[in-house]
Amino acid sequence: MSAMDLVSPRKASPGDQVAVVSPSFAAPGFAPAVHEQAMQRLQEVTGLVPVEYPTTRRLGATPQDRAADLNAAFADPEIRTVLATIGGEDQITVIPHLDAELVRADPKPFLGYSDNTNLLNWLWMHGVAGFYGGSTQVHLGPGPSVDPVHAASLRAALLTGERLEITEPGESEDFGVDWQDPAALTAHGDRERTEPWTWAGPERSVTGRTWGGCIEVIEWILTAGRFPADPGVLDGGVLLLETSEELLPAREVGWIVRSLGERGLLEAVHAVVVARPPTSSFDVERTTAERAAKRAEQRDVVVETVQRYNPDAVVVVGVPFGHTRPQWILPYGGMVTVDGAQQRVWAEYA
Numbered sequence: 001m002s003a004m005d006l007v008s009p010r011k012a013s014p015g016d017q018v019a020v021v022s023p024s025f026a027a028p029g030f031a032p033a034v035h036e037q038a039m040q041r042l043q044e045v046t047g048l049v050p051v052e053y054p055t056t057r058r059l060g061a062t063p064q065d066r067a068a069d070l071n072a073a074f075a076d077p078e079i080r081t082v083l084a085t086i087g088g089e090d091q092i093t094v095i096p097h098l099d100a101e102l103v104r105a106d107p108k109p110f111l112g113y114s115d116n117t118n119l120l121n122w123l124w125m126h127g128v129a130g131f132y133g134g135s136t137q138v139h140l141g142p143g144p145s146v147d148p149v150h151a152a153s154l155r156a157a158l159l160t161g162e163r164l165e166i167t168e169p170g171e172s173e174d175f176g177v178d179w180q181d182p183a184a185l186t187a188h189g190d191r192e193r194t195e196p197w198t199w200a201g202p203e204r205s206v207t208g209r210t211w212g213g214c215i216e217v218i219e220w221i222l223t224a225g226r227f228p229a230d231p232g233v234l235d236g237g238v239l240l241l242e243t244s245e246e247l248l249p250a251r252e253v254g255w256i257v258r259s260l261g262e263r264g265l266l267e268a269v270h271a272v273v274v275a276r277p278p279t280s281s282f283d284v285e286r287t288t289a290e291r292a293a294k295r296a297e298q299r300d301v302v303v304e305t306v307q308r309y310n311p312d313a314v315v316v317v318g319v320p321f322g323h324t325r326p327q328w329i330l331p332y333g334g335m336v337t338v339d340g341a342q343q344r345v346w347a348e349y350a
Helices: 032-046 063-075 100-105 114-125 136-140 148-160 215-223 250-262 288-309
Strands: 017-021 049-052 079-084 110-112 130-132 163-166 198-200 205-214 238-242 271-275 314-319 330-332 335-339 344-348
Touching: 017 032, 017 063, 032 049, 032 136, 032 148, 063 079, 063 100, 110 114, 110 148, 114 130, 114 205, 114 215, 130 205, 148 163, 198 288, 205 215, 205 271, 205 330, 215 238, 215 250, 250 288, 271 288, 271 335, 288 314, 314 335, 330 335, 330 344
Parallel strands: 017 049, 017 079, 079 110, 110 130, 205 238, 238 271, 271 314
Antiparallel strands: 130 330, 163 344, 198 314, 205 335, 335 344
16 A cells, blocks of 8 residues: 555553653643543553653653653563653654664554654654554543543554444543643543534545644644655555644645645545544633534535545545544554445554
8 A cells, every 4th residue: 555664563461561751741740630540540441551751740851851761662672552641742853863773673552643743653754653642641531531432442552453443422522621620530521412424525445554643743744854755655545634722723724735735645545534623722712503613614624625636535524533532543554444435434453
């Protein structure tokens, strides 16, 4: 499928060690109670033993120090997988300090999303597949429990490697309870019922390797020259696109997707999977109707733009990955099937 020769790292076993790192924002240092509950739940859900690093809780750590922790985690033979606590906005400055020889010598699964698109793309560039999703501080620590779809995909990514159908949990929240509020440990954020996914393009089934991530970060990656010159590396692939809590206007999302078309990336892929986007935040409050309207605006501009550049692509919009909860973790560089005839999506966690 792809010109990239990707390795799928071997799975961990219960009792193995898992590195818990903060490659961007050290959220555990800001909200330690949420972090402590996340570590407990991580062990309960996976049976893995969390190992923290010097910058896991250190607010304001330098890019060099955060990179040193990542290099140490990838180098340690006792560590069998690496999880990000959360994203952020400056991981792009960490990437130049990473040692590719370490990940090639002992490939390990890395899980993260948002700003972690930087690290997932870097691993992909060096031939190692990862998983898009997972945040100990967002999806494990807060709330009354771990959402079942998140727990299922977390175990599949780290332990079992099975094939799962990506289903709609039926509810979603854009953001949770403020981490400084004790209720963050026991309560969800405001959740609402979700609408059906939108399908576009031909009624056919596509199976291919994934690439993509948070579109704001994809824009940074391409600007920094950290993607192959030949868009043919994505031939036949599945493009993952999602937006962050920055709540970009729909027209700006459209501009970025249009740039992917001009770069040749939309033409190369055979399917595009677009996440249900957040449309409200702690700082931006909207009514249920306003949130739905914002989601529809983004959906329409993305579908129209993709079809302008690649009318043969199978497109599905509204899949619960990225900046939403409940969240499915998806393969990054692994195989996903997007079936436009049956209107179903499957992921292989091998």
